[in-house]
Amino acid sequence: MKRTISIIIVLAILSSCGSAKSVIFKDFNYQLSSSFYKNQFTGVLVIDAASKDTVYNLNSHKYFIPASNTKIFTLFTALKTLPQRIPALKYIKLNDTLYFEGTGDPSFLHPYLKDSTAINFLKKHNNIVYSLGNFEDEKYGPGWAWDDYQWYYSPEKSDLPIHGNVVMTIGSNEIEISPAYFKDSVLQLISNRNRNEFSNTFFYNALSKDTVETPFITSNLTTKSILENLLNKKVSLTNKTPLAIKQTLYGMPSDSLYKRMMHESDNFIAEQLLLVAGSVFKDTLNSKKIRDYILKNELYDLEQEPRWVDGSGLSRYNLFTPKNMVSVLDRLFTMMPKEKLFKIFPAGGLNGTLKNKFIDENEPYIYAKSGSLSNNYCLSGYLVTKSGKTLIFSFMFNHFRESNSEVRNRLEQMLQKLRDTY
Structure with missing residues (x-):
């Protein structure tokens, strides 16, 4: 008798799921076959996180420009390679001299993260030498728009970023500039640019009360000068690090960086996290090497090999499939508790880039990363249905x-259908 009841229950569940999938299939097919989607490219994959059953699939094997959905792969890389606290510096102490090198840590006096671990450590030493040579990357990623140099979302990459590699100008009765090193480089005048293209000369409307973040041009000499201004002491440069075992200074919790990267879609943190991962992996700051390693080892079994060229998704050279996204999201889902994972992703109607989107009157049902470039929009992540099931999805337009x-x-109409039906 008990066995009969169990069989009936299982059949009822299977029938319910089959019916729900049928409703979703018909609804999605109807919507996506409308004239609205006729002249664009659309890819969709939705799976059940528990059973791995496919709920809906359309062109999930085809490549799309992912925009900031690329950060999902960067998050996976960071979780696979980085310790619980971010490596802030590597250093060697010889006699009375401290030799240190950057790890790419983006939190060093970052205007929002404001980690002071590294600067406080350097203040404790009188003779300090900044070691160069471990940065084997480019300041900009492949395919980045050259004319984005003046906008907050496109700072240069570097081995020892300071203050997010941006100059923050805050309008008030007396204009505040940070880092203070650039105080004399900000000209108060009206201009259609925030910065000279080829020099660290910045322009700010004195009548404005806005806060403006403008990337500065990085170089070893600029970093040295900013450090000397902050430390009020001389900083030497060297291309030859002593032959000794390097120690690592650890900074803020890595989760704090992951959360800001995903919630605010912070391009700078995304790019720098790949460099930090490279520093941990091979003591070399090179994002391509760590991307290649992850694809060949951790993600060797992806059905379609992505074209992955940066950490942020700023480049239109990136090509990923919805299956790629769902596969990595599925791996993340098994790597950590759901509650912890969902806090890293923006929640619909609650926080981050989804604060005003995909709103539910009771509680969030979407935990996902959006990505947008002109004429492109993608959303990939997790959906919690009213029945309590978790779906993993990727929509790419x-x-x-x-x-x-x-x-x-x-898209919201389709997500609501998933929430209410499955």
Whole structure:
């Protein structure tokens, strides 16, 4: 009798899931076959996180420009390679001299993270030498737009970033500039640019009360000068680090960086995290080497090999499939408790880039990373249905001419159907 009841229950569950999938299949097919999607490229994959059953699939094997969905791969890389606290510096102490090198740590006096671990450590030593040579990357990623040099979302990459590699100008009765090293480099005048393209000369409207973040041009000499200004002591440079075992100074919890990267879609943190991972992996700051390692080892079994060229998704050279995204999201789902994972992702209607989107009147049902470039919008992550099930999904829309808001509104209807039906 008990066995009969169990069989009936299982059959009822299977019937319910089959019915729900049928409803979703018909609804999605109807929506995605409308004229709205006719002249664009659309890819969708939705799976059940527990059973791994496919709920809906459309062009999930095809490549799309992912925009900031790329950060999902960067998050996976960081979780696989970095310790619980971010490596802030590597150093060697010989007699009365401290030799140190950057790890790419983006939190060093970052305007929002404000980690002071490294600077406080350096203040304790009188003779300090900044070791160069471990940065084997480019300041910009492949395919980044050259004219983004003046905008907050496109700072240069470097081995020892300071203050997020941006100059923050805060309008008030007396304009505040940080780092203070650039105080004399900010000209108070009206200009259609925030900075000279080829020099660290910045422009700010004296009548403005806005806070403006402008990337500065990085170099070893600039870093040295900023450090000397902060420490009020001389900093020497060397290309020859002594032959000795390097020690590591650890800074703030790594989770804090992951959360800001995903919630605010912070491009700078994403790029620097790959460099930090490279520092841990091979003592070399090179994002390509760590990306290649992850693809060949941790993600060797992806059905379609991605074209992965940066950490942030700023580049249109990136190519990923919805299956790529769902596969990595599925691995993340098994790597850590759901509650902890969901806190790293923006929650619909609650925080981050989804604070005003995909709102539920009771509680968040979407935990996902959005990605947008002109004419492209993607959303990949997790959905909690009203029945308590978790779905893993990736929606990728490329080359549309309609507004992003209309694409999101139509996507929200499909997400609500998943929430209410499955």
